[in-house]
Amino acid sequence: MREVEGGNRRRRNVEAPSPARYNSNHRTRNRKAARMNLGSESETVEFKKSTGEHKEALQAISAMLNKHGRGELYFGVKDDGNVIGQDVSDATLRQVTSWVSDKIEPAVFPTVERLDADDELRYIKVAFSGADAPYSADGRYFTRVGTSNKALSASELSAMVIKRERARSPWDSQPSGRPVSDADERAVRDFVERGGRAGRVGGGFAGVEDALAKLDLVAPDGSLRNAAVELFCEGSDTYPRMKLGLLGGNTKAKILDLRRECGTMLKLLDFAEYFVTSNIRREFVIGETGMYRKEIPEIPAEAIREAVANALCHRDYTTGTAVEVNVFMDTVQIVSPGLFPEGDSPERHLAGIASEFGLRNPAIARTLFRAGVIEQYGTGIPRIKEACKAAGVRFRFEQTVNSTVVVFGRPGSQVTVAGDDHNSEGKTACATNDGSWGTMLDSLGKSERKAMELAAANGSVSTSVLAEGAQITKRASSAALKRLAERGLLEWVGKSARDPKQFYRIPSDDHPAS
Incomplete structure (x- = not known):
């Protein structure tokens, strides 16, 4: 210069x-402009500038384990996600591993990695998981709230301890104190047969004790596990396992029928499906001759069965309350005691991302799976969704204070006449009354049964049409139609008794019988 x-x-x-x-x-x-960024902190991700903040890091690990059972923590990263790096020797990695495994209780064994950023800076990733919450850090317990760590209250800690003990020893796996002889042999034999047909139980039936032992349903003290009692023992009339109601509206104000059942689980499942399908409307598909019918429930039977199976399998048995199956005018509702486990939800199942973490009754679920009643956990609700979508039926989940409810909409009923376009021309569909079409027809005489089939197939039936179809006189035909009208199964339509165009039809919601 x-x-x-x-x-x-x-x-x-x-x-x-x-x-x-x-x-x-x-x-x-x-280099400063292109500094590597790892994104944002979350309920399962925490950033620390250096290992000098290890005490706060341990609190974050405790919080994430207690809230989500897993998480990731990074040393050498600022709160904004920018990697600033730090010295990372083999001794540093060993020290971090020691902090986590020694200071977190119950013991957690993390994966500790040394990573390189794009600008040659080094940082540390600590990944961890565990299913034994609550976890403490230096004797203190935390939970995750957003990106902060909050100390657990005494009540929160107590609830978490109870949950852990239940997970370690689920209610359905605990000994009941009841002897193996209490198990119903017919129920066990039926289970083995179903499991054999499903290809999940082999060897056939060799006795109650042998079958239950193979299913691990006998406790170490020789008594039945609670799961075995619910699956294979008759219950008490005082405390029914299932209540089934037929209601005269959309509330419980008018009860038309009420059942209290205490049978074995597979019996309850079969009866619940029968009760619902017998008390909802059906679509009757009738063949060309009028002598063939196919009944299709307005709510798919497979969806009903799946919902009931889920309620029986995953309910909270410690409440002492019963599963409810209620048929209302506009809906069918299946009520299961208990809510979805924490971290699980109906939405996760509908999206197909449910897991078995926190399964409430693993022994019951495992046994029903082997019987072919349920499939892999998390697939039941998607199957309900698929069946309802195919049938055009709406359904939803509701969670009350202490129960989970599946609500199926009732879309109505109709009669469809089978056959080609020529044979179906001029035939109309009409609604039928609730109840079992087959049972109703079986209770009628030959000419009356023919009248009902003709009315369903053609939309109406007259004296002359019945006389020709049933090969009877017009007087006998007229008497048969009048008897059906008196029972409310048909309704008369005409201007007068001498009206040449008078006819009879099946009552529907649009023209109910008087």
């Missing part, structure tokens, strides 16, 4: 920086 005198001013000519020095400064600025 040189100085030049110029009047009263002194001018400095500064040498330009060398190319090498310029490039070094430019690289430094680019």
